[in-house]
Amino acid sequence: AGHPFAFVIAGREAPTPKAVIAYCKRRLPPYLVPRFVIFLDDFPRTFIGKVLRRELVRRYEKYDAK
Structure with a gap:
């Protein structure tokens, strides 16, 4: 359906x-x-x-609409 996302937790670097x-x-x-x-x-x-995967999708589904 949508495109894969990469959610990244990164520090200063x-x-x-x-x-x-x-x-x-x-x-x-x-x-x-x-x-x-x-x-x-x-x-x-x-x-x-536990990571709330549905919350990630809900927050960032606007990116997939582009």
Whole structure:
């Protein structure tokens, strides 16, 4: 349906979106290479620490609409 996203938690030495995509192109099949790279301070999590994947999709589905 949509395009793959790369959600990245990075510190001060954050890579560029192009660098993340290039890295993925070297290691992943073409259908898994992200079209968008989104940098976050942290992942949204449940109270027990699991990543809220649906929340990530909800927050960033606007990128896939472009």
